[in-house]
Amino acid sequence: MAGAGGKRGGAGRGDVASGGAVLVYAAGLIQGLALVCFPAASSILTSPTGYDLSASQYGLMFAPQVVLAIGSAALTPLWAGRWTLQRVLLAGLTANLVAMLLLVVSQFPAPSGAAYLLLLGATGALGFGFGSCVSALNTFAAALVPGREDRSVLTLNVLLGLGTALAPVLIAVLLPNWWLLPLGVSVALVAAIGATLRIRLSPGAVPGPAGARTRTRMPGRFWWYGAAVVLYGICETLFGNWSSLYLSGQRGLSVSVASAALAAFWACVTIGRVVVAVLPARIPPTAVYLVLPVLIVGASVAVSAATGPAAAVLAYAAAGLACSAMLPLSVSFAGREFPRLGATSSGELIAGYQVGYGVAAFGVAPLMAATGLAMSGIYLAGAAVAVALAVVALVVVRGAALRPATPPVHPAHHLDIPASDSTERS
Numbered sequence: 229m230a231g232a233g234g235k236r237g238g239a240g241r242g243d244v245a246s247g248g249a250v251l252v253y254a255a256g257l258i259q260g261l262a263l264v265c266f267p268a269a270s271s272i273l274t275s276p277t278g279y280d281l282s283a284s285q286y287g288l289m290f291a292p293q294v295v296l297a298i299g300s301a302a303l304t305p306l307w308a309g310r311w312t313l314q315r316v317l318l319a320g321l322t323a324n325l326v327a328m329l330l331l332v333v334s335q336f337p338a339p340s341g342a343a344y345l346l347l348l349g350a351t352g353a354l355g356f357g358f359g360s361c362v363s364a365l366n367t368f369a370a371a372l373v374p375g376r377e378d379r380s381v382l383t384l385n386v387l388l389g390l391g392t393a394l395a396p397v398l399i400a401v402l403l404p405n406w407w408l409l410p411l412g413v414s415v416a417l418v419a420a421i422g423a424t425l426r427i428r429l430s431p432g433a434v435p436g437p438a439g440a441r442t443r444t445r446m447p448g449r450f451w452w453y454g455a456a457v458v459l460y461g462i463c464e465t466l467f468g469n470w471s472s473l474y475l476s477g478q479r480g481l482s483v484s485v486a487s488a489a490l491a492a493f494w495a496c497v498t499i500g501r502v503v504v505a506v507l508p509a510r511i512p513p514t515a516v517y518l519v520l521p522v523l524i525v526g527a528s529v530a531v532s533a534a535t536g537p538a539a540a541v542l543a544y545a546a547a548g549l550a551c552s553a554m555l556p557l558s559v560s561f562a563g564r565e566f567p568r569l570g571a572t573s574s575g576e577l578i579a580g581y582q583v584g585y586g587v588a589a590f591g592v593a594p595l596m597a598a599t600g601l602a603m604s605g606i607y608l609a610g611a612a613v614a615v616a617l618a619v620v621a622l623v624v625v626r627g628a629a630l631r632p633a634t635p636p637v638h639p640a641h642h643l644d645i646p647a648s649d650s651t652e653r654s
Contacts (some may be wrong), residue, residue: 231283251423252368255321255386258416259361260391261398262324263329265410266290266351268396268490270472271483272406279347281340283473284597287590289344291471292352294586300578312588313364313431318424320360324417326419327353328410335407362388367431383554393491396472400487400576428562446576452624453562456582460554460582463524466610467493467531467547469589474531475540476506485537493546500552514625519558523550528611554617555581561624 237439272278281289300320307316323578330350350614369384410514471493475486486494504516511593534540559577592606601609 242451247373247423247427248368248429251420251427251429252372253384253395254416255361255420255424256365256369256388257391258413258420259324259358259365260388260393261395261409261413261416262328262354262391263358263493264395264413264468264490265328265399265413266293266347267404267469267472268399268409268487269331269406271476271486272468273347274473274477276504278338279334279343281344282593284593285344286473287593289347290319290589291586292348292588293355293358294582296352296355297359297383298582300356301363301578301582302359303362304360308361308364308367308431313367314424314429316360317364317368317429318421320357320364321421321424323353323358324361325358325414325421327351328414328417331410332414342387346366363643364431367653368412368429371431386498386502389494389501393495393498395492396487396494403483412444441544447566450562450566450576452620452627453558453577456558456617456620456624457555457577457580458584458587459613459620460551460558461570461581462530462613463584463610463617464551464555465585465588466528466542466550466592466607467551470592470603470606471544472565474607477543478603479535479540480535480542488537489544490534493532493551494550496545496548496550498548499555500549504553513557513560515552516620517621518625519562520550520554520557521614521621524554524614524617525611526550528607528614532607532611558624569597 231332244277246307266273271287273289274281274283274314281587302314304316307319327457330346330353334346334350337346365384365634370379392413398409399406444646468490471490475481476483504513507513527543527550530543530546531540534543549621555577562571592603596603596606596611
């Protein structure tokens with residue numbers, strides 16, 4: 229996350245501190261809403277009276293999203309150095325707008341092959357928008373208040389999480405006119421794009437050598453962190469992408485209950501992150517890191533066994549708390565252990581998380597077809613993945629404990645933006 233090491237005075241800094249803060253935080257909320265529009269509408273997408281997608285088609289629908297999210301996140305530092313980070317944010321917001329409009333339009337030819345092609349285009353645009361926007365927004369958030377980067381970034385991620393929690397609730401409330409949600413998000417994105425064109429944002433100047441963009445060889449131990457985020461991505465996506473299909477399809481619960489369970493999951497992900505951030509200093513984050521995979525195991529079993537509305541909502545809420553801080557802590561620990569990797573560390577881990585997302589998003593249906601497992605059995609398989617995650621977490625924590633403490637890295641090293649890329653180019 230870029231620091232505030234650039235120019236302090238002038239209109240640029242004033243904009244970032246006032247209107248810029250509103251823009252950054254509002255864009256985070258909007259991105260959260262857009263991100264979960266597709267999973268929240270899964271019952272409509274797979275319903276015979278809706279899009280009539282099979283489980284395989286539903287899972288494959290997320291393939292373009294995963295590929296473009298990984299690509300755009302990895303290329304954001306390069307684009308920021310060439311075109312400024314504000315233009316990257318603008319491109320991401322525009323891609324999100326395209327995704328929401330394609331989702332709205334796709335209802336007219338549904339169910340048909342044309343509708344599915346529109347959905348594939350929509351998820352691809354959403355992936356590009358997510359990868360670009362999240363990288364840029366975290367950087368701008370860190371530059372809002374020098375010296376309070378952690379709080380600013382936490383606020384942004386809480387609002388992004390709030391958006392992911394609101395989306396399934398709004399879909400349930402708006403039924404049968406569910407398309408009003410992506411339409412409303414489109415209007416909000418148009419406003420955000422307009423504000424981005426008017427308000428001058430600065431990520432701050434990032435000091436560093438001219439060769440900072442040279443790819444760094446990753447230490448062998450770093451790939452334990454990579455394994456952790458891939459396994460975590462699988463677990464989180466089983467809860468976040470397949471909940472509605474599981475509860476409405478196998479358990480026969482109503483769409484409103486399925487939406488409530490999904491909303492509970494994302495809400496508790498956000499709540500859990502806040503709780504972990506404010507834990508007393510006497511509770512080491514490494515202990516939390518070791519406990520969370522065990523909780524994911526228990527939550528997976530609870531979800532697999534849930535048959536009634538109350539049990540389903542509570543099980544998914546527990547899953548949200550269990551998943552909450554695993555990814556942020558992985559990125560944080562890796563950054564402390566390998567401070568010289570800078571943006572490469574976080575970029576590789578976010579890409580790894582997206583790989584896990586992709587495995588669970590479009591691997592579940594083929595697994596069910598090959599093994600005959602029901603979704604409840606898939607969640608038990610997810611518990612086994614969480615057991616593997618617990619083992620990897622133990623290796624990560626024990627290895628890090630044996631290494632000497634490293635000096636913390638200033639958030640300015642999150643993106644490899646050259647010092648010359650300051651507010652003059654915005």
